[in-house]
Amino acid sequence: MRRILRRTERPRIRRRRHLQGRRDDGQANILLLFGMTIALLALTVLFVRVGFANDQRSQAQTAADAAALAAVSALKDSAADQLAGGSYPMPRYDEEIAESRAEDFARENGAVLTDIRASDNVMGRSGNIVRVEVRGALCQRELDPDNSRHWNDIVCEGEEDMSETSFGSASAIAIIELDAACGRDDDGLNCDGSPVGDSEEASDLFDVHLVDQEGQYRFDPNAVFGGGAIVDCANLGGLHPQMCAAHQALNDQFPGFYLSAGGYRDEADSDHGYGEAVDYMMAELGGTPTPAMDATAIQVIDWLIQNHQDLNVKGIIYNFHIWSPARDSVGPWESVKRYAGPRGSPTQDHVDHIHLSAGPPPFR
Known part of the structure; x- marks a missing residue:
């Protein structure tokens, strides 16, 4: 005879026991920690690379400044000799000497000279303003737009032809000016009312410094x-x-x-x-x-x-x-x-x- 359950009685349900063993929570935490470590390491490398790039730019700018001042100083030497010899100085740009000096000073500061040109504000007659461009001897090309190089790839040294995305490029402009009023009288050439001494004393009458802008006229080597x-x-x-x-x-x-x-x-x-x-x-x-x-x-x-x-x-x-x-x-x-x-x-x-x-x- 079939038993009829009372409303107050509930059927007994057999519960399954949980399987004994390891849970997945700990393993997920380890993977998360490993991923965060890799990410932090990547960020650290990236910051190091960015810092290296900034150092390269700073080093290149220092080299450019030194190269520009050196190129203009070549004009200063010849002008001082002219002044000491009784001739009014014409600090006229000499490309061969200026380029040689600029190359030497760029190299001493860890860079390579890539361009040099002269200008002035006197119709191209003197070339007393010199602009140089340099690039660092070490460089990075990981940010090429076509992704042709991996972001962590560091290869570029020496004279290798660089892309426009190279780090460590800089330019600088320097000028030489006669910082004295000179003229002729019965005793000959004088500056600030006094005779000019030797080349060393004459050199002190010139001012060489960096400027922000080139001259209005490109230097004309044909002007006599x-x-x-x-x-x-x-x-x-x-x-x-x-x-x-x-x-x-x-x-x-x-x-x-x-x-x-x-x-x-x-x-x-x-x-x-x-x-x-x-x-x-x-x-x-x-x-x-x-x-x-x-x-x-x-x-x-x-x-x-x-x-x-x-x-x-x-x-x-x-x-x-x-x-x-x-x-x-x-x-x-x-x-x-x-x-x-x-x-x-x-x-x-x-x-x-x-x-x-x-x-x-x-x-x-």
Whole structure:
């Protein structure tokens, strides 16, 4: 007979016992700990790599600064020798010497020179501002955009051609400036009112330092300049015979009236490009003449105007003003000059020099 369960009774359910053995919790914790260790190790390596890259950049910048200053110092040595020898200094860029010095100083600071160029703010005539680029002798290329190198790959040494993503590249710009007012008097060349001593003393008159910007004009190695109390025609780049004759007459009449002289330049729209013009520097390039030098300039110009027919003078430009016999009347400079207008710099405006054109027309 079938038993009927009461409502208060419940059927007995046989419970299974848990299987005895290890649980998975501990193993998961070990794997998590191992993963975190690997991640921390990777981050540490990454930070080391980033720190190494920053060190490379800093080292490269130090090398670039040293290389730029060394390149400009090459101009300082020659300019000091000129000044001590009685010639007004023309710190003119010499690529071979400047590049050699820049390479040496870059190498001493753990870098390789990759580029060097010169400029100035005086129409490319001196190249007294030098810019260099260097890269570190050690580098990293793990961040190439095409993922061609693993992030932990460190290979690049010496002269190997590097990609644009190389670490350790830097540039620097340096300038040399004459930190004295120089002119000529009856006793010869003087600076700040005193005679110049030997090359070591003359060297102290120049300032070499880093700057943030290159010059306005790329250095023109074809520009011909001569220094000394008297500059011969042969040192001015093959002058036209009539220009050379006027130059010699000026030297005879006013010996040593200028600081230096500039002749031929490769300019098709100027008499300089035809050997029919000379610039007589009455101040340093880009500078302003002293009152005594300005007075001398006016005296020289008045004599040139008075003798323009004999000297085949085509035109004169000085201190924002111009004169030519074909257009203007003959007389003292102050009464016959006409305004030429500003061009942007003391050299372009002929503040620092007298421009004399002599030879066959036209006046260019």
